[in-house]
Amino acid sequence: MDITRHTQEQVVSQIKALHQKGLFRQALSTAEKSWGPYSQWNKQHQLLVGGNLFVNLGLRRVADAMRLHGWRKMRTHPEAIYYYVKVIYSRRGPLEAIKLLERYNELVCGDSSLHAKWLALKASVYSQYRDWKTVHSLIQQAQKLSPNHVAVQLEAAYLLEAEDRYEDAGAVTLPLAQQGYRPAIQFLAHLKVLENDREGAIELLRQNMESMESLGICFQLFRLYQQDDQMEQARQCVDRAKQLLPEGKNVLSQEFTGIAFELAYYNKEHKRAEELLGNTKSPFFQSIRKNIANSDGQGNIVLLDVPFVRQHHMTCAPATLTSIAQYWQQDADHLDIVEDICYDGTPHQAEREWAENQQWVVREFDLQADIACRLLDREVPFTLSTVAPGSAHLQAIIGYDSTQGIYLVRDPYNPNVQEFLINELSLHGKPFGPRCMVMVPADKGHLLDELEFPAAEFYNLNFTLLKALNVHKRDEANQRLEQMKALGSNHRLTLQGARALARYDNDYIKELACVDILLDAYPEDLNLQAEKSSLLGRLGRHQQQIEYLEEKTQGPDAHPYIVESLANCLRGDKRKAESSANLLSYVLRRQPTNAFALWMLAGSLWDQEQRKKAFELYRLCACLEDKNEAYIESYFKAARYLKKQDQALTDLQERVSTLGTKSFNPYESLYFAYRALNLDQDAIDTLIEAKRFHEKDGTLIKRLVEIYLSNGMAGRRSCSIMKIYLYISHYTIKQSIYW
Numbered sequence: 001m002d003i004t005r006h007t008q009e010q011v012v013s014q015i016k017a018l019h020q021k022g023l024f025r026q027a028l029s030t031a032e033k034s035w036g037p038y039s040q041w042n043k044q045h046q047l048l049v050g051g052n053l054f055v056n057l058g059l060r061r062v063a064d065a066m067r068l069h070g071w072r073k074m075r076t077h078p079e080a081i082y083y084y085v086k087v088i089y090s091r092r093g094p095l096e097a098i099k100l101l102e103r104y105n106e107l108v109c110g111d112s113s114l115h116a117k118w119l120a121l122k123a124s125v126y127s128q129y130r131d132w133k134t135v136h137s138l139i140q141q142a143q144k145l146s147p148n149h150v151a152v153q154l155e156a157a158y159l160l161e162a163e164d165r166y167e168d169a170g171a172v173t174l175p176l177a178q179q180g181y182r183p184a185i186q187f188l189a190h191l192k193v194l195e196n197d198r199e200g201a202i203e204l205l206r207q208n209m210e211s212m213e214s215l216g217i218c219f220q221l222f223r224l225y226q227q228d229d230q231m232e233q234a235r236q237c238v239d240r241a242k243q244l245l246p247e248g249k250n251v252l253s254q255e256f257t258g259i260a261f262e263l264a265y266y267n268k269e270h271k272r273a274e275e276l277l278g279n280t281k282s283p284f285f286q287s288i289r290k291n292i293a294n295s296d297g298q299g300n301i302v303l304l305d306v307p308f309v310r311q312h313h314m315t316c317a318p319a320t321l322t323s324i325a326q327y328w329q330q331d332a333d334h335l336d337i338v339e340d341i342c343y344d345g346t347p348h349q350a351e352r353e354w355a356e357n358q359q360w361v362v363r364e365f366d367l368q369a370d371i372a373c374r375l376l377d378r379e380v381p382f383t384l385s386t387v388a389p390g391s392a393h394l395q396a397i398i399g400y401d402s403t404q405g406i407y408l409v410r411d412p413y414n415p416n417v418q419e420f421l422i423n424e425l426s427l428h429g430k431p432f433g434p435r436c437m438v439m440v441p442a443d444k445g446h447l448l449d450e451l452e453f454p455a456a457e458f459y460n461l462n463f464t465l466l467k468a469l470n471v472h473k474r475d476e477a478n479q480r481l482e483q484m485k486a487l488g489s490n491h492r493l494t495l496q497g498a499r500a501l502a503r504y505d506n507d508y509i510k511e512l513a514c515v516d517i518l519l520d521a522y523p524e525d526l527n528l529q530a531e532k533s534s535l536l537g538r539l540g541r542h543q544q545q546i547e548y549l550e551e552k553t554q555g556p557d558a559h560p561y562i563v564e565s566l567a568n569c570l571r572g573d574k575r576k577a578e579s580s581a582n583l584l585s586y587v588l589r590r591q592p593t594n595a596f597a598l599w600m601l602a603g604s605l606w607d608q609e610q611r612k613k614a615f616e617l618y619r620l621c622a623c624l625e626d627k628n629e630a631y632i633e634s635y636f637k638a639a640r641y642l643k644k645q646d647q648a649l650t651d652l653q654e655r656v657s658t659l660g661t662k663s664f665n666p667y668e669s670l671y672f673a674y675r676a677l678n679l680d681q682d683a684i685d686t687l688i689e690a691k692r693f694h695e696k697d698g699t700l701i702k703r704l705v706e707i708y709l710s711n712g713m714a715g716r717r718s719c720s721i722m723k724i725y726l727y728i729s730h731y732t733i734k735q736s737i738y739w
Contacts, residue, residue, distance in 0.1 A: 008045060011035070015049055022182055022212035024057040025244045038246070041066070044074055051083055056182050057244065058215025064090070078108040082118055089121070093592035094128035101125065116146035120155035127162045128593055130313070131623040135159055150181045157187065164312040166194055177204070182214055189220060193415045194310045198224060215241050222259065227416055231266050238263070258285075270297050270403070287421050291405035299403030302376045303417070306398040309334050311412035317346035317394040319412035320383055321354065321439075324396055327381060328441050330358075343662045344627035348385065349466045351394070352437060361445040364459035367397075367434040369422050371453060372407065375438060376400055378447050382438035384409065386429070389526040389561035397436070431492070431522040435459075458484060458493035465497045469504050477501055490517060508538045526561050533565045545569055553583075560587040564597050571600055580604065595624040599631055606638070615642055626655065632669045640676065649673055656686075664694040671703060683707070 011034045018027035031053065032038060035046050038054075047070035054063035064087045070077075071084035081104045089097035101122050108118045123138035139159060142152045154176055160169035170191045176184035185208050192201035205221040208214075218241035225234035238259055257276055265273040270292055277289040306327045311319035311334075318337035325332030341350040355362045365371065367384065375382055381398045384407075399408030400422065407425065409418040425434060433455070440447055465480035481501055484494040495514045502511035512535040519528050529552055536545035549566040552558070567583035570576040581604060587597040602617035615638040621628075622635040632652065639648035652673050655666040667690035674683035687703055694700050 012045060012049060015053070019053065019056065022056075022180060022208070022214070024053055024182075025213035028053055028057065028246065038062075038066075042069070042073065044070065044077065044080075047073070048079055048083070056214060056216075058217075058219065059246075076107060078111065078114055081107055082114060082121070086121060089125060092589070094125045095588055095592035095598075097121075097125045112145050113149060116142040116149050116152050117155075118142075119145070120152045123159060124155060127159050129620045129623050130626070131620060132163065150176050150179065150184070154181070154184050154187065157184075161191070166191055166310070170195070180208075180212075182208075182212060182217070185212075186216055186220055189224075193224070194308075196308060198228065202228075209237065209240060213244050215244050218244070219255070223416060226262060226266075229266075231263065235263060261285075265292075265404075268297070270295070284421065287424065288404050288406070292403060295403045297403065299401065300373075300377075301399070301401045301403075302373075303399035303408050304376065304379055304381050306381050306396055306410050308410065308415045309412060310415070312338070314345050315342055316412045317351050318342050320394045320396050320410075321351060323410060323412065324381055324383065324439060325358075328444065330441060332358075339662075343659075344625075345392075346394070347466075348435065349463055349470075351383070352463055353467070355437075355439045359442050360439040361442060361448060362437060362439045363448060363453045363456055364435065364437045364463065365453035366455040367426060367429065367436045368454050369426065371451065372397060372422075372436075373400055373402070374451060380438060380440060380447050381410075382436050385432065385435040385437075387432040387434075387527065389530070389559055392432075431518070431525040431528065433492075455491070455493060457487055458491055461487075462493045462497050466500060469500060474501075474504065477504070490521075492518065492521070508535050511535055512539065526559055529562055530565050533562075533569070537569065542569065558586075560590050560594065560597075563587050564594065564600070567597070567600055571604065577604070593624060595621045595628070595631065598624070599634065602634070602638075611638070611642060614638060615644070622651070627659065627663070627665070629665050629669050632666075633672070636669070636673050636676075645673075645677060649677070656689075660690065661693050664690055664697045664700050667694070668699065668703065 011031070015027045015031050018024070018030060028038070031046070031049065035041055035043075038050055041047060041050050047066050051063045051067040051070065054060070054066065067080075067083040067087050070080045074080045085097060085100045085104065088100060101118075105118075109115045119138045119142035123135045123142065126134045126138065139152075139156050142149075143156065146152055153172060157169045157172040157176075160166075160172060170188065173184050173188045173191060177188040185204060189201040189204050192198070192204065202221065202224050205217055205224070209217050209221055218237045222234050222237035222241075225231070225237060238256070242256070257280075261273050261276040264270075264276060274289055274292045277285050277292075280286060280289065304327065306323055309319045309323040309326070315334070315338050318341065319334050321337055322332045322334040337354065341354050352362055352364060372382075376397070376399060381396050384395050384397050386393050386395065395412065395418070396410040397407050398410045398417070400406065401408065401419075404419075405422050406419045407422055409420055411418050438448065438453075461480045461484045465477045465484075468474070468477035468480065478501060481494070481497050484491070484497050488494055495518050499511050499514045502508070502514065512532065515528055515532050515535060519525070519532060522528060533545050533549050536542075536548065546566070546569050549562060549569060552562050553566055563583050564587045567580050567587065570580040570583070573580075580600075584597050584601050584604070587594055588601065591597065598617050599621045602614040602621065605611075605614035605617065615635075618631070618635040618638045621631040625631055632655070636645070636648045636652065639645050652666070652670045656670050659666045667686055671683050671686045671690075674680070674686060684707055687700065687707065690697075690700055691704075
């Protein structure tokens with residue numbers, strides 16, 4: 001190849017000039033003319049330039065491969081290290097990235113620009129653990145080091161979005177997009193979609209698709225056009241993307257096949273659409289292909305115009321309820337509903353109670369295709385609860401496509417309409433229904449007339465049972481349970497109601513019996529397996545518990561949710577320390593932000609006298625799940641041991657400021673911290689302040705009585721006998737002694 005006319009610096013300069021203009025495909029052509037096909041690049045400058053080129057072109061897998069190759073060839077090169085850590089972060093998650101950030105920190109701190117990007121990357125990693133104090137400190141350091149660095153500024157915008165501060169993120173991103181910075185353009189379009197400004201997002205991407213050479217922009221704009229049924233414009237995006245592909249390279253073949261399928265299906269070329277999926281390995285698309293083949297081509301498509309409302313952290317239920325309320329043109333604010341019903345998630349009964357308090361007509365029911373389609377044909381959307389091991393999520397079903405055999409779903413996190421297979425959802429969701437809830441304004445109640453809602457009577461009784469337990473009306477709850485038994489003693493919801501009552505009574509034997517019956521019906525349900533394990537432990541049947549979990553974790557694909565349960569059983573046995581450590585490693589490789597696994601690992605490190613490492617993990621757990629008092633307690637105890645109690649105490653005080661009005665728990669943790677530090681008056685004042693918001697809380701009453709009964713407390717003016725007596729005399733023994 002002829003490179004005599006240009007030095008390597010001149011070639012790189014040309015590439016960077018094209019890169020600066022957003023002409024990434026032309027930059028690649030220029031590089032290949034001088035350096036040969038990109039698959040043969042192996043020199044330092046080629047791999048570094050190539051990684052950046054392919055990221056901006058939209059071929060991230062190629063970029064990652066180059067960056068990994070570059071690091072292997074130059075393991076001490078600061079820029080190669082930086083990109084290597086970025087790749088590992090994206091592939092293996094934040095826990096592995098933290099280890100690398102610590103290992104290489106000294107090697108990348110010489111150049112201020114690279115150091116700033118390094119600090120911004122570190123901030124991004126810690127954002128995965130919701131450690132906002134560390135995040136803010138790191139990004140501020142990065143901005144101070146390199147105030148005008150576009151990558152650092154955009155990382156700051158990404159972090160604002162992660163904090164649910166979308167307006168602030170947009171304000172930071174806008175000037176970067178105006179400079180023609182490709183990642184900022186795409187991110188600004190994303191933020192516009194979150195704010196329901198789809199037209200603005202389309203226009204921004206359309207203008208830049210014409211002037212820039214980026215597959216990422218083409219595909220992002222394609223998806224927006226496709227969601228808005230502007231398929232001719234969507235096709236133009238595909239044509240543009242094909243022009244930008246590297247010549248002779250079989251990249252993105254699966255992506256283009258998927259797009260070709262969507263275009264063919266939209267044009268009702270069902271035979272062509274079916275053929276395009278002939279070689280797919282995706283179980284989802286295999287089912288789609290089968291459904292199309294079995295259809296007569298005359299299926300129905302319904303898609304209701306239910307607005308997108310972006311959830312915040314753990315607020316999927318309030319966001320979904322707001323979305324449906326706005327569909328019916330009713331006033332509802334997402335954050336107002338969060339304040340009403342949400343604390344570390346939202347219980348099912350709280351969703352229904354909120355809707356009924358707003359005078360909505362509400363029905364809960366099990367999802368079946370017939371009732372779902374009949375509701376949607378009447379233009380009535382409804383909520384869907386999906387359950388995963390250890391968690392649940394609320395979405396809205398807003399349509400269906402009978403030819404493909406899919407529900408169309410409005411997810412509160414992703415602005416694009418999602419697709420769920422109708423038959424598979426009903427089959428795999430049987431252990432939890434799947435539970436649905438339809439809510440319509442009172443004047444639209446007739447839309448629910450003459451419809452039979454599967455399991456509705458059970459849901460009604462279960463709802464009233466749970467409400468009764470919440471206010472300690474056990475006899476009423478038992479009456480509801482007897483009514484459920486009369487309808488069906490082994491029905492899933494009857495057994496769930498019996499479990500709730502047994503749990504209220506701390507009757508673990510009865511609760512285990514209910515779980516065993518449910519497991520007979522749903523033996524593969526991981527939540528039931530974990531609950532059985534927990535109950536065996538509570539009953540002291542530890543060997544049986546271990547044997548049960550060992551049976552369920554056989555094989556290479558054991559689910560982390562069950563594996564972590566086994567690790568928890570073994571962690572107290574020093575003889576099984578190595579096995580427990582291996583299990584935790586297995587879990588954290590797959591779920592690096594699993595707070596429970598991190599907490600167990602911290603305990604293991606503490607026992608090994610690796611106290612500083614353990615403290616850091618305890619701190620991350622407290623950030624990840626800031627409403628889990630067990631993690632908060634461990635964090636404070638570790639901090640106190642390491643003489644960092646002032647830092648921890650400040651964190652606990654801030655928790656009370658942000659969470660204290662919604663729950664007594666943050667007050668209780670702060671109370672215990674003060675007592676541990678012998679700050680008795682502060683402990684008392686904390687309870688007195690909590691009384692302003694939670695005077696009916698039984699645990700608070702208990703703590704106040706304990707303070708009164710403690711030695712030397714009776715004489716203190718702040719806790720007089722009369723105050724305590726007057727306080728607890730407002731409540732019956734039955735109400736205040738259920739601790």
